[in-house]
Every structure is written in C-alpha cells, then in structure tokens.
Amino acid sequence: MIRYIRRAAGFCLILLVALLLNATRVQVFDADSLDNNSANRRQTIARYDQPRGDILVDGKTVTGSRNTNEQLKYERTYTEGPLYAPVTGYASQTYGTTLIENAEDGILSGTDSMLSTLPLINELTRAQQPGGDVASTIQADMQKAAYEGLGGKKGAVAAIEPTTGRILALVSTPSYDPGRISGTDTSSTRAWTSLNSDTNQPMLNRAIRQLYPPGSTFKVVTAAGILDNGVATDINSATDTPNPYTLPGTTFQLTNESSSDQCKNATLLYAFEVSCNTVFAKLGVDVGLSGMVKTAENFGFNDTGVKIPSGVSASNFDTKMSNDHLAQSCIGQYNTSATPLQMAMVAAAVANDGQIMYPHLVDKTMRSNGGTVSETGTKDYRQAMTVTTATQLKTMMEAVVTDGTGTNAAIGGATVGGKTGTAQNGIDNSGTPYAWFISYAQKSDSNTPAVAVAVVVEDASANRSDVSGGGNAAPIAKAVMEAALN
Incomplete structure (x- = not known):
C-alpha cells in the first residue's frame, strides 16, 4: 500500500514540477511575445491609464491629456494644434504616433526605463512611471511669425540657430489639429478619413518630408563648389560665361530671366545678385560632376540618416548624369530636390563660417x-x-539683400544675407513656380548669427507672374528673422 502511495506522490511531484516549469516559461520566456500579442489589451489599457507627459515650447506646454472615463482613460489634447502639429505630430489611441510624439514616446508614455530613479526597477516590478516631458527647441514667437506669414498657403518654413543646430521654427501649411484624431470614437475616424483624403495634404510635414526643386537658392551650393574648386577665385572678376549658354551636347540655349546682356561674362558677385542662370550653369559644369557631388554632399544632400529626432527626407543631387543635366542641376533644376530644412542648413553653413x-x-x-x-x-x-x-x-548673400533680388528681407540694425529662388514646376514648367527664399540674420553689434531661415511657398492660386522668392517668400523670412533678433 505504501508503495502505491509513494508512486502517486512521485507522480504528483512530477506534475507539480511540470506546472512550475510551464508557469516559468509563460511568465519569463514567453512574456514579451504575450505582452506584444495584438489580442492582449493589458498594455494598451495600462498605457492610457495615466496622463501622457507634455511637449514644451518656451517652457510652456503645448499638449495635454483629458480623462474620457472610458477603458482607454486618458486621451491626448493639443494647445494651438495646427500651429505646432509639424513639431509635435500626433498621439492617437487608434492611429499611433508621429514626429516628437513618436520619437520620444517612451518618455512621454512613461515606459522608458530612464524615467526610473532606481536601475532596473521597471523591469523587476513591470511598473510604469509617470509620463515625462520633452522640451523642444522651438521659439514660440518665431513659430507664430512663420505660421502667420504663410497664411494658409501651401508651403513651409524652417529656421535654425546656425551655431548650435537648434531648430527654432518648423512650420508646414495648410496644417491640421492632431487632437481631432486622438481618440477611438467615430469623430476621430471621420477626421482621419477627411484629413487623408484632403488634396491639400494637411498631414504632410512639408518642412522635413517634402522635396522641392530648390531653384536659384541652390546657387549658394554651386557658388561654394566654384570657389572651393578654384574655378573662380575672385568674386569681383569677370567670368568667361556666354549669354545665352548652350547646354553641353545639345542645341538648347539656356537664358536668364533678365532681358539685359549683363550676365555675359558677369562677375560671380553680380551673377549672384541678379541670379544669372547662365553663369552658374556654365561654371558648375567647369567644376565637374565629382566636384559638385562632393560639394552638395558636404552640405547634407543625399544623406538618408538625418534625424531631428524624427527622420528627414534625404535631399537629392544626382551622382550620375550628363553635363547638360549637370548644368541644369547646378541652378536647382533637373532632379535636384531639397527639403526646406536642408536649405535652412545651407544658409546656416554660410552664416557659421562653413560649418x-x-x-x-x-x-x-x-x-x-x-x-x-x-x-x-x-x-x-x-x-x-x-x-x-x-x-x-x-558678401554675395548680403549683396542680394542690399542691392539684388532680396531687398524685401532687409532689416534695420542687422546684417542680413539671402538668396531668392523661383523653381519651375509641372509638365513643361506649366505649373505655378515655387517661391523660395533662404537667409540668415545677425545683429550688427553681435559676433554670432541669430538665425538661418528657409521659406518655400507653393500657392497654386497665385498668378504665375506674381510668384517670386523676393516677392512671396522673403517677407515671411523677414518676419521670422525679426522675431529671432528681438
């Protein structure tokens, strides 16, 4: 009898060990896969069971959380949502996160282990810390100046502090209110559908994700290539450049917007002031493809790894092309394309002694x-x-503002450098051109530049003849620069 009891007890012990091993497997080895299983709502419920941390501008919150009294308790809210949407992105219980809301999600949601005051405490207790806050580099007055300057037109503004890389303004219009899609109700669903079907693409962050032909603003990069490669050494000496200029290997004659013949053999300084296409196309070809590719990449073109912390679309300068296409690329056409942030970096490089x-x-x-x-x-x-x-x-960019095409950006008591651009658009250039202006500003009594700005306006309702970097984009850049200087 005792023998049978022992056998039963041994069998029960085996079952107990098997149960413990299985529990260990489930709780330790399978924990991550079970936590991340789409059918498991525990993590989602826990995630929204406390207020989300805030994103700050100038030390003030531009986000919040509201108690819905639903299973997913706290829903994201936004102060001046359309103004800051290109900075914050959205945090939606249905559609996920973007931009800072995505890049800093661990801090904002309270799941980042760095929020704990004791090492490994989160891993051991599986606890969730209160959501942390994220302080942005945005300056509210500059952001508002850019947003109001665009006035709802399609376009974007990016502004950078040249000596630090801090992004001071990042605006994309038309914009949207991220709070409209924060929840799980039918109104959020309808808003999502409406925003995604809108032909104006209000959810597209044009400042860092949209690529535009930079037009004549790219002549800053081409001028750097010309000077760095010794094709021209003195900006006040005449260049050997015809007007018109026949593109290499073709019969196509490139001309200038101006009807005057003063672009022929113009100095680099004069050609930059009045934006002679012929001079920069010809001298860019003289630099050669390898030299121009190296120069463009020194400015950040073709870099797919820029994160601010959100990913930025790579601006493009082709590495393989014929000389006729190189000539067009050197004046910001053909396949050359750039984000407004990239062009703000171009202006910042000039202001910051090349760095x-x-x-x-x-x-x-x-x-x-x-x-x-x-x-x-x-x-x-x-x-x-x-x-x-x-x-x-x-010297060249400052001459554009004092004597050239960018006089609308001049600011009393400050040194301002700029470059206008009117980039062709559409089949056979039939579309309304994009108006560009890139610039920097520095107080006359300061040793360091205050800001570098890039503005692009793509207003389909404007008259073609009225669209120009100096007329449409320069006043917006001026307003942003004034805000920085003040």
Missing part, C-alpha cells in the same frame, strides 16, 4: 518631477566649405 551643426528639435527630456533625463548637446555635422569661401558667400 553645419547637426539640426535638432529636442532640447532635453525630463521626469515628471522636472529632473533631467537627457539633453541634446551641440554636435558638428559637416564642414560644407572653407572659411574663405564662406566669407565670400556672405
């Missing part, structure tokens, strides 16, 4: 009690050109 600092949108992240979790330090990105070339380009 580009890595652009960033997050200043620091913090715990709910205000303690710092991380800070974004200043970091070198590229040396776009020599200091000597940058000095010459400053």
